[in-house]
Amino acid sequence: MSEVEIVRARALDGVDHGFLGRRGGVSTGVVAGLNVGTGSTDDPSAIAENRRRAGDAVLPGARLVTLYQVHSADAVAVIEPFEERLRPRADAVVTDRPGLALGILTADCAPVLLADREAGVVGAAHAGWKGAIGGVTDSTIALMETLGARRERIAAAVGPCIARASYEVDDGFFRRFADADPANERFFADGRAGHFQFDLEAYVAHRLASAGIRTVEALGLDTYSDESRFYSFRRATHRGEPDYGRQIAIIGIS
Template identity: 85%
Template sequence: MSDVEVVRARALDGVAHGFLGRSGGVSTGILAGLNVGTGSADDPEAIAENRRRATEAVLPGARLVTVFQVHSPDAVTVIEPYSDRLRPRADALVTDCPGLALGILTADCAPVLFADSEAGVVGAAHAGWKGAIGGVTDSTISAMETLGARRERIVAAIGPCIARASYEVDEGFFRRFAEADPANERFFADGTPGHHQFDLEAYVAHRLAAAGIRTGEMLGEDTYAQPARFYSFRRATHAQEPDYGRQIAIIGIS
């Protein structure tokens, strides 16, 4: 699919993966583009076609697997696709099975893709602020280890997400992170009175490094600031739009 933009990470070179945005899809209106979110009010047939296009752009012929994301720290091991009705509530997936495309949906939260090429194990995590501070990346790494991965070999990449300049939070949000670890204050910059600017991407990168991941890449793509390329929940909220799209990050074993 030449018109589907696939953003790839150098850290994952040689692994079938991609962070996708809006381009190349069939959705229209405020959701125009490659919207893959079943939680949106989009035409189900358009969503299905967008998911097919996204999968084909990253791992042709693979079967896409997603979960019912709930901002948790939970990771599941996948051996075959779930039906929509039976998708587990979780925010990360891991597998060692070829032909499966693990998909994580985002609209400002950080998608994180993982691989241990030597072990033949991959993972994908949805790291919003709740999942990030709750340890979703740690859970993903541990689940990969149960399949034979070794954390010193695991590489990870953090895809398009809301950047610090676009992510204003209140004092209570700041205190939650500072009380968890005073060192977390470095991920916040001063904002308007009573507010701070939070660097989600840098915080997730810190959690990866603290877990023993030696190679972690940040793509530095702000979803909020690029309306033509990415969906953004916060941007849609600020614009008082009635709905918002979701983009997908995919990784799999050829």
């Protein structure tokens, strides 16, 4: 049995956290590995075991908290896990309570983990392009501040996500970002005719820095190109596969 692989960020040293991929799980087939996505067609018992392994790998004994992610800019504060059927539709979660493992699921979108060590406040955000341009990281930071965090003390890490070389978008996508802020053009490289390559990771890091986060680390790991380590929605779509797995990023206070 392979061990769960945990990628950690130097920016979050001293904080219980980890970006996980597909290694170390029990799922088989096209979602083989540590698939934690309840929205997949995977065996529910395999998903449950993978979630148990993921949580124990990062915060042994903690209770895992996940959301019903909808690509929004909405963040919620949590004091105890939600019942599965009552999970809020949101894309970021924060807490100041020990014993909770905040989990964000991704399959190309950017997972963002945040912590104010001094205040004892942590957060996790799901930043796909919709949530990123909509301000999901801003919402996360603002909600952390209501629990006593200060943005100048918050450190953040952007985990494995689809890289610019793998993320082709059309002109309409480019225009959406350029119209929001002409400076956003720097996050796009020319591609084939009528298309661009979008740097989601750099854009998310920029949004964090622009919000006053002084310590931002981008891990530079491409979910699309590294099939042995990560799940990728776009890779599965390009291959015409019937399903895709989801990986998880976890942060908490022990």
